[in-house]
Each structure stands twice: as C-alpha cells, then as structure tokens.
Amino acid sequence: MTAEAEVLPPRTATGTVKARQSFAARLSEAVSGGLVRVFLIVVGLFWLVPTIGLLLSSLRSPEDMSASGWWTVFSKPSQLTFDSYQKLLENSDITSSLLNTVLITVPATVLVVVVGSLAGYAFAWMEFPGRDWWFLAVVGLLVVPVQVALIPIAELFGKIGLFGTIFGVVLFHTGFGLPFAVFLLRNFFAEIPRELLEAARLDGAGELRLFARVVMPLGGPAIASLGIFQFLWVWNDMLVALVFTKSGTQPITVALQTQVRQFGNNIDVLAPGAFISMVIPLAVFFAFQRQFVSGVMAGAVK
Amino acid sequence: MTSAAAEGVAKTTATPSAPRGRKSVTGTRRTVAALFLLPALVLLGALVVYPIGYSIVRSLYDSSGDHFAGFDNYKALFTDDGIRTALKNNIIWVVFAPAVATALGLVFAVLTERVRWGTAFKLVVFMPMAISMLAAGIIFRLVYDQDPGKGVANAVWVGIHDTFAQSSAFPKAHPGRNSPLRADHGGFLTTSPVHTGQSVALPLVGVAPDQMPHSAKKAVQATSEPGKITGTTWQDFTRGKGVGRLGAVDPSELGYSGMRIEAVKDGKVVATAKAADDGTFTLPAKADGALLRLPAGNFKEPYNGVDWLGPSLVTPAIIGAYVWMWAGFAMVLIAAGLAGVPRELLEAARVDGANEWQVFRRVTVPLLAPVLAVVAVTLMINVLKIFDLVFIIAPGSSQDDANVLALELYRKGFSEGRPGVASAIAVFLLLLVIPVMLFNMRRLRREVRR
Numbered sequence: 001m002t003a004e005a006e007v008l009p010p011r012t013a014t015g016t017v018k019a020r021q022s023f024a025a026r027l028s029e030a031v032s033g034g035l036v037r038v039f040l041i042v043v044g045l046f047w048l049v050p051t052i053g054l055l056l057s058s059l060r061s062p063e064d065m066s067a068s069g070w071w072t073v074f075s076k077p078s079q080l081t082f083d084s085y086q087k088l089l090e091n092s093d094i095t096s097s098l099l100n101t102v103l104i105t106v107p108a109t110v111l112v113v114v115v116g117s118l119a120g121y122a123f124a125w126m127e128f129p130g131r132d133w134w135f136l137a138v139v140g141l142l143v144v145p146v147q148v149a150l151i152p153i154a155e156l157f158g159k160i161g162l163f164g165t166i167f168g169v170v171l172f173h174t175g176f177g178l179p180f181a182v183f184l185l186r187n188f189f190a191e192i193p194r195e196l197l198e199a200a201r202l203d204g205a206g207e208l209r210l211f212a213r214v215v216m217p218l219g220g221p222a223i224a225s226l227g228i229f230q231f232l233w234v235w236n237d238m239l240v241a242l243v244f245t246k247s248g249t250q251p252i253t254v255a256l257q258t259q260v261r262q263f264g265n266n267i268d269v270l271a272p273g274a275f276i277s278m279v280i281p282l283a284v285f286f287a288f289q290r291q292f293v294s295g296v297m298a299g300a301v302k
Numbered sequence: 303m304t305s306a307a308a309e310g311v312a313k314t315t316a317t318p319s320a321p322r323g324r325k326s327v328t329g330t331r332r333t334v335a336a337l338f339l340l341p342a343l344v345l346l347g348a349l350v351v352y353p354i355g356y357s358i359v360r361s362l363y364d365s366s367g368d369h370f371a372g373f374d375n376y377k378a379l380f381t382d383d384g385i386r387t388a389l390k391n392n393i394i395w396v397v398f399a400p401a402v403a404t405a406l407g408l409v410f411a412v413l414t415e416r417v418r419w420g421t422a423f424k425l426v427v428f429m430p431m432a433i434s435m436l437a438a439g440i441i442f443r444l445v446y447d448q449d450p451g452k453g454v455a456n457a458v459w460v461g462i463h464d465t466f467a468q469s470s471a472f473p474k475a476h477p478g479r480n481s482p483l484r485a486d487h488g489g490f491l492t493t494s495p496v497h498t499g500q501s502v503a504l505p506l507v508g509v510a511p512d513q514m515p516h517s518a519k520k521a522v523q524a525t526s527e528p529g530k531i532t533g534t535t536w537q538d539f540t541r542g543k544g545v546g547r548l549g550a551v552d553p554s555e556l557g558y559s560g561m562r563i564e565a566v567k568d569g570k571v572v573a574t575a576k577a578a579d580d581g582t583f584t585l586p587a588k589a590d591g592a593l594l595r596l597p598a599g600n601f602k603e604p605y606n607g608v609d610w611l612g613p614s615l616v617t618p619a620i621i622g623a624y625v626w627m628w629a630g631f632a633m634v635l636i637a638a639g640l641a642g643v644p645r646e647l648l649e650a651a652r653v654d655g656a657n658e659w660q661v662f663r664r665v666t667v668p669l670l671a672p673v674l675a676v677v678a679v680t681l682m683i684n685v686l687k688i689f690d691l692v693f694i695i696a697p698g699s700s701q702d703d704a705n706v707l708a709l710e711l712y713r714k715g716f717s718e719g720r721p722g723v724a725s726a727i728a729v730f731l732l733l734l735v736i737p738v739m740l741f742n743m744r745r746l747r748r749e750v751r752r
Contacts, residue, residue, distance in 0.1 A: 032658065036413050043410070044426050047626065051430075053454055054441045069452045070444075119342035126335040134339075136743045141350050143735045143742065145687045147708050148728045149353035151360065151715045156352075175349025178342055207334050236434030238690045239708075243716060253436045260694055263443055274440040278433045285432035289425070292432070293634055 058084055058271035065267050084268040085276075094273060096248075097255035101277075103166050104241070104251055105234045108173035112230045113223055115174065116181025121215050123182065124189035125197065135186060141179040149176070150243050157244065164246035172244060173234045181226050184295075188222035189215055225295035228288050232281050252277045354732065361725035375726035385727065387702065388710040391617050395688060395706060398618075400681035403625045404674060407632025411640050412662060414633075424637065428630030435627070439694025442623040446610035446695070456607030463605050472558060472600050478507040478538055480548060488598030491566070498590045501526040502533030505549055506558070506596075509537055514556055521557035521581040523550070529587050535561050535596065536581040557581020561600055565589035611696065613703040620695045620704060624688065632677045639673030640666070683735055707731060 056070040059080045064072070073079050088094050122128075123135045153172060154163065162168035192215065200214045216223070238253040245254060256273045259266050285292055364371040379385050410427060414420030430438060447453025450460040476490075477483040483490040483504060496502050501524045514537070521536030536557045538549065546552035561577040565585050572592055575583040585594075610619040643666065651661045667674075689708040696704035707727055715724030 033416065036416050040410075040413055040417060040423050044423050047427050047430070049454060050441045050445050050626065053444050054437075057444055065452075069454065069457060071454070071457075115341045115345065118338045122335050122338035126338065128332050128335040132747070134343075136747060138342075138346065139746050140739045140743050141346060143683055143739050144350055144354065145708075145728075145731050145735065147687060147689075147711050148357050148732050149349060150711070151721050151724055151728065152353035152356035153349060154716075155356075155721075156348075171345070172349060175345045178346055179350070182342060207338075211338075232432060236436070238434065238436045238693075239712070243712075253434055256436060256440070257694065260440070260443070261698065263697065267444075270440050271444070274437040278437045281432045281434070282429070285429065293428075296431070296631060296634060297638060 054271055054275060056080075057267060058275045060084075062268040084272045088269060088272045088276070091269070093255055094252070094269075094276075097250055097252045098276070100166060100245075100249055101235060101251035101253070104169050104173070105231055108170045108177065108234045109227055109231045111170065111174040112177040112181045113227050116178055116185050116226065117216060117219065117223065118211070119178075119182045120185030120189050120219075121211050123186040124192075125215075135182070138179050138182045142183060144176075144179075146176055146240060150239075154243055163244065164249060166245075166249050169241055169244045169249070169251075172240055173230075173237070176240075177230045177233070181230070184226050185219060185222055188219055192218050221291070221294070224288065224291040228284060228291050229295035231284060232292075235281055357725045357728045357732070361722060361729050363722055365720050365722050367721070371722060375722045376730075378723050379726055379730060382723070384702070384705060384710050384713070385707075385723075388705040388707045391705055392686065392707050394617055395621065395624075395685045396682050399621045399624050399628075399685045399688075400678045402621070403628045403681055404632045404636075404678045406625065406629040407634075407636050407677065408667070408670070408674065410629065410633040411637040412666060414637070415640065424630070424633060428634055430627045431630050433627075435690030436694055438623055438627050439691050442619075442626075442691075442695050445623075446619055448607070448609060448611070450607045453607075453610075455610060460605055460607045463607070472506070472509050472561065473513060474508045474510070475506040475537075475558075475601055476508045478505060478548070481505065482549070483596070486595065488601060490596045492594045495591050495593055496531050496533075496565075496585075496589070498531055498587050499526050499528050500531055500533075502531060502594060503549055503551075504533060504535035504563070504594065504596065505538030506535070507537060507539045509558075511541070515559045517579050518556040518559040518581075519579040520553065521551045521555045524582040524584075527584070531565070531585040531587075531589050533563075533583055533585075533594070534581045535563065535577050535583065562597060564595045564597055565592035566595050567592040571595075611700055613700045616696050616700045616704040620691050623691055623695060624685070627691075628681060628684070632681065635677050636670060636673055639670050643669045679738060683738055686731060686734055 053070050056073050057065060059082070060070065060073060061079070061081055061083060064079050119138075123131060123138075149172070157163040157165075157168045162171070196214060196218070197210060200210050205213065236253070237251075238257060241251045241254045242257065245251065252273065256270060256277065259269050259273070263270065360367070361375050362371060362373075363369060364374070379389070410423070414423050417423070445453060445455050448456065450456040477485070482492055482494070482502075483506070484493055485491075490504075490506070492502070492504070503523075521534055524532035524534045526532055534551060534557065536551060536555050538546070538552075538555060540546035540552045540554050546555065557580040558577050559579040559581065561581070561583075563575045563577065563583050563585070564571045565573040565575075565588075567589075573585050573589040575585050577583045609615065647665055647669070648661055651665050656664065687708050688706055689712065692701075692704050692706050692709050693712075701709075707730070711724045711727040711731075714720045714727065
C-alpha cells in the first residue's frame with residue numbers, strides 16, 4: 001500500500017476519458033451524481049440530527065421537554081433558555097465532577113506521553129538483550145481488554161489504599177495507555193535519521209540530553225497524536241472510573257451515569273450535562289483533526 | 303490496526319536514509335536502558351500483565367476466593383441465564399455491528415470522492431468518535447424515546463406509517479350523559495332502532511382538540527329526508543361550556559369528519575356510511591329498523607410507533623447507536639486506503655466499458671480487501687468489549703435482554719459479589735482476542751527485524 005500511494009497518476013487522464021463518453025453516458029452520470037448528492041445529504045442529516053436533538057433538548061425547560069419534542073423550538077424559538085445550564089453549573093456535584101475529569105485526564109495523558117516516550121526511545125535506539133522480544137511483548141498487550149484488569153486491580157488498589165482515589169484511576173489509564181504509546185512512539189522514533197542522532201552525539205550530548213533535545217522535538221507529530229488520543233480516551237471513559245472512583249472522586253461521566261436511571265425526569269440535568277462533557281472532546285477534535293486521524297490510523301485498537 | 307498503524311506511521315516518516323540496523327549511537331550502558339524502560343515495564347507489569355495472571359487464578363476459585371472450584375466458574379459461562387443471554391447478544395454484536403459499520407464506511411468513502419464537499423461530510427460522520435459513549439448513550443435515549451411526540455426515531459417512523467396507513471381518527475371518544483349510544487365491542491351502538499325519515503343524533507365526547515381531524519367542520523343537524531335515514535355524529539362539547547345543550551348541535555361544536563357508521567340488523571351489517579366534514583351522514587331505506595353502530599375501528603389508539611428499547615429490539619437499536627459512532631472510523635481508514643488505489647486501474651476498467659457498479663465491485667473492493675479486513679477486525683475487538691452504550695441506552699426493564707459479556711462481568715464482579723465467575727468471563731474475553739494478539743505480533747516481528 002505504501003508503494004502504491006506514491007504513484008498517484010496525473011489527474012488529466014480523467015479528462016481524455018470524459019471526452020470520449022457519449023451524451024447518454026454523460027446524462028446518466030449527471031443523474032447518478034445527483035443521486036449521490038441527495039444520498040449523502042440525507043445521511044449527513046441522519047448523523048447530525050441526534051446531536052442537534054441533544055443540544056436543543058438541553059436548551060429547553062423540563063416542562064417543555066415533557067410536553068413536546070425538541071423540534072418544537074423551530075416553530076417556537078421562544079422556548080430556548082439557558083436555565084438548565086445555569087442550574088447545572090450551580091450543582092456542586094456536577095462542577096466538582098468536571099474538575100475531577102480534568103484532574104484525571106491531564107495527568108493520565110502526560111504520564112503516558114512521558115513514560116511511553118522513554119520506553120519508545122529505548123526500544124528504538126538502545127541496545128540491550130532481547131530488545132525486540134520485549135517490544136513484541138508490549139505490542140501483544142495492545143488488545144488486552146480493560147475488563148480483564150477490573151477485578152484484580154480493584155482488589156490490589158483496595159489493599160494498598162488506592163481504591164477510590166484519583167491517583168488510582170490515573171495509574172490505571174496510564175497502564176492501559178502504554179502499549180499503544182510505546183508501539184506508536186517506538187515506530188516513529190525508529191525512523192529518525194541516524195545522522196541527526198550521531199551529530200548530536202558528536203556535539204557531546206549524553207543519552208538524556210539526546211532524548212530531550214533531539215528525539216522529543218522530532219517526535220512532535222507522533223506525540224501529538226498520542227496525546228490527543230489518550231486525552232480523549234481518558235476523558236470519555238466511564239467504565240474504569242465507574243469501578244475505581246467513589247462519590248468524591250468521580251468524573252463527569254460517572255456523575256451523569258447515576259442520573260440515567262431516572263431518565264426522563266431529569267433530562268434537564270442529563271442533556272446539558274452530556275453536552276458540557278462533549279464540548280472539550282469536540283473542541284479538541286476540531287482543533288486537532290489531523291493528529292486525531294493519524295492517531296486513529298496508527299491503531300485504534302482499544 | 304497494526305498494519306494500518308505501521309503504514310500510517312511509515313507514510314509520514316519514511317526516509318531513504320532510515321538505517322538498516324539501529325545500533326545505539328552512544329553505545330549505551332545497559333543500566334541506562336533499564337532506567338528508560340523501568341517506568342513503562344513496572345506499570346505494564348503491575349496493571350496489565352499481573353491482572354491477566356490473577357484473573358486466570360481467580361477464575362478457578364469460588365466467590366469467597368477461599369476454595370478451589372476447578373472449572374465450575376467456566377461451566378457457569380454456559381449454564382447461567384444472564385451469561386447465556388450476554389453470549390448470544392455478543393455474537394449478534396460481533397456479527398452485525400462491524401459488518402454494518404464497515405459496509406457503510408466503504409460506501410461513504412467511495413461516494414464522498416465524488417462530491418466537492420466530501421471533507422465536510424466526512425467530518426460530520428467522523429465527529430461522533432470524539433464523544434463519550436455515555437454522551438452518545440444519552441443522545442440515543444432521546445432519539446429512541448417511545449413517545450412519537452418526543453423521540454425523533456418514532457416521530458419519523460409514525461410519520462411514514464401514517465402516510466401509508468390511515469390511523470384512527472377518534473381515540474378516547476366515548477358517550478356523554480344520557481347518550482343514545484352504549485359501548486359495544488370497543489365501538490358504540492344505539493340503544494334503540496332507527497327509522498326512515500328520522501334525523502339521528504350520535505353525540506360523543508372526549509376527543510382532545512388536537513386529535514380532531516383537520517378536515518372537521520362545524521357540526522350541522524342533519525335535515526330529515528323521507529325514505530332515508532339521516533343523522534349527525536359530532537363532538538358534543540363546547541369549549542368552556544361543557545356539553546352546551548346536551549345531545550344537540552351547538553354552534554361551535556365540530557362534526558366527526560370521516561367517522562364510519564354501520565347499520566346493523568340481527569347482528570348483520572346492512573348498510574354503511576361515512577360522516578361528512580360537518581358530521582352528517584345518510585343511510586338508505588334498507589337500514590330502516592336497524593341499530594346504528596360506530597365500529598371499533600374509529601376509536602383505536604393512534605399508532606404509537608416502535609418500542610425501540612423493548613426486549614426484542616433493544617440490541618439492534620443499540621447497535622444502531624454504535625454504528626452511528628463508529629462508521630466514521632471505518633470511513634476514514636477506508637478513505638485512506640482508497641487514496642492509495644492506483645487511479646489508472648479504475649480508469650482502465652471504465653475505458654473497458656465497466657459501469658460504476660462493476661468498477662466498485664470488481665476493482666475497488668478487491669483492492670481494498672486488506673484495509674476492509676483490518677477495519678472489521680478492529681471493530682470486532684472493540685465490539686467484544688462493548689459496555690457503556692448498553693449500560694446507558696438499555697432501560698432497566700430491558701437491560702437483561704440487552705445484556706453483553708462486559709456488562710455481565712461488571713454485574714457479577716461488582717454488584718452480585720461473584721468475582722470468580724466475573725474472572726472466568728474476563729479470561730474468556732481474553733481468549734477471544736488472543737488470535738489477534740498473535741497476528742499483531744507476527745506481523746510486527748517482520749518489521750522489527752528490518
């Protein structure tokens with residue numbers, strides 16, 4: 001596939017083919033082109049409507065929500081109100097759980113990047129016995145389901161007093177983020193031209209300096225992909241936090257999950273809460289689409 | 303996954319000067335290497351490797367963890383009702399969700415190449431990947447709301463249904479005080495026979511104003527005609543004034559436009575009529591002496607759509623939400639693969655007279671087969687572990703029917719106090735991904751040895 005990608009033919013080939021086509025062929029092409037457009041627009045709406053529904057639901061009063069569907073706002077725009085958001089942000093359970101989400105996500109992302117880079121560099125450029133086997137073992141761990149670790153780690157954390165702490169959740173996410181981090185970064189670092197490293201070495205850089213001044217800056221794109229990926233994974237996680245947090249340390253996903261059981265009666269909490277929890281991931285997604293996509297391509301194995 | 307990964311990385315960074323063997327440039331001491339590796343290996347060992355071993359051991363002990371139980375916990379995988387439902391649903395998930403998501407991703411990737419705003423479309427479809435399954439779950443709880451007045455899925459479905467099938471017009475209509483009608487098999491029957499030359503009044507009450515047919519006009523008292531039976535059926539209710547004049551047509555009362563009326567003699571229908579917009583109707587002479595019936599068909603509850611989250615449809619409904627989240631993933635990977643397909647091949651096929659479908663079926667799909675396989679396998683692994691969506695979307699009443707292995711593991715381990723069985727489920731999940739694990743490692747070994 002790599003080789004093929006480099007031999008994209010010149011686009012002009014299409015022009016000559018077109019000229020040879022008969023009128024009927026061109027007509028049918030126009031019709032099918034129109035159908036394709038209609039189809040894609042309908043599908044696009046299908047994909048957008050659920051999210052729009054959530055947004056508009058979060059902007060209506062609970063009374064209006066129990067009386068009619070969210071699409072009523074198109075005929076009655078006066079129903080739109082920020083009341084639910086205001087109430088939600090006055091709810092200390094929600095605001096503190098949002099803070100917890102940040103407190104979990106940021107360290108878990110930083111730790112994975114730092115620890116993963118160190119190991120990735122060692123696997124790429126250091127010599128020690130069984131290097132490739134160790135690396136393969138780490139890659140093997142890529143597909144281990146988190147579910148396997150829930151019970152053992154819950155018992156372990158219980159014994160050492162980490163259960164229910166934010167640090168425990170951070171550790172768990174770091175552990176399960178590492179196989180992907182090591183895999184991605186090792187492959188990226190391995191492609192750094194040897195001459196660059198040798199030049200730095202000749203200038204008298206030690207191993208640590210080489211790592212900090214040459215490898216990390218050059219690894220920027222891969223580190224960005226990894227960081228975004230890990231950030232989104234941890235921010236969006238519910239299961240791990242559901243198991244390992246307690247009431248004071250739970251992130252927004254768990255706080256909202258406890259509300260789902262009375263779905264319908266508390267749509268004024270759920271809809272704006274879900275939307276707030278989506279804002280940061282969506283902002284990250286739109287700001288870093290490129291890195292996100294290359295992260296996905298690099299192996300969305302989780 | 304790995305292959306896509308390797309390609310993705312290689313594409314961005316491959317340089318001709320990449321060295322064959324990556325010998326250390328510094329001649330590192332082993333202790334330094336160990337220091338670089340230590341944090342990662344400790345964390346991986348404690349958090350990923352140790353749990354695998356512990357789960358295997360734990361799965362062989364009973365709930366308390368004190369007694370060796372042999373394979374009892376594994377037997378439970380096939381005898382416990384909850385786990386069996388979960389297993390069945392997981393199979394449905396693994397078969398359908400990746401297939402549908404991959405197929406849609408392929409269709410979208412191919413079609414977006416043909417429109418100028420393809421990137422915008424891709425962004426819209428890919429976006430749900432960035433949000434949490436919890437948020438997606440809440441989104442789809444709203445979409446699948448049973449009430450067609452609130453849930454968009456049923457609103458659309460009922461809209462389509464009612465376009466093709468006439469729904470009943472007068473739900474909840476019933477006779478008022480001193481009515482000439484009595485209930486009869488879900489419809490209503492006059493208490494006394496009617497005769498030619500008579501103008502019959504068939505008043506009912508109870509239809510909500512917004513449920514009245516749009517065609518309903520102000521009711522008119524039918525004029526009597528010799529040799530025929532005439533009459534009016536209407537909503538005997540004036541807003542703000544109650545019934546108005548009981549059993550008589552008041553100025554603002556509406557006729558039951560479209561109400562069907564049957565004349566019944568000795569249990570047989572001898573004539574039928576349909577009320578006009580003002581509620582009036584006319585029956586021929588042969589209805590003389592018959593009882594008039596407003597059959598049950600007039601009064602059935604309106605069609606309420608599909609019970610998406612009921613026991614039978616809940617799993618397909620949640621799979622729908624999953625596809626909404628993950629079709630974008632398939633689309634992006636396939637689109638990247640498509641960008642690598644040599645255009646001459648497609649053009650050559652077109653020049654040879656192949657139509658678009660043939661080009662797609664005989665050239666594009668076979669060339670993309672490796673990418674499609676990678677996408678499908680990645681999604682299968684992902685689906686095997688599906689938890690959040692089921693946990694959030696399935697309401698309490700149908701959560702047992704929507705059960706999946708990861709959910710059952712959570713329940714057994716953390717709410718039913720059976721960590722032994724939960725560990726057996728965990729080991730089972732692990733066994734299912736081991737082939738992929740080995741495949742990844744073999745594939746990578748070749749690259750590492752470069």
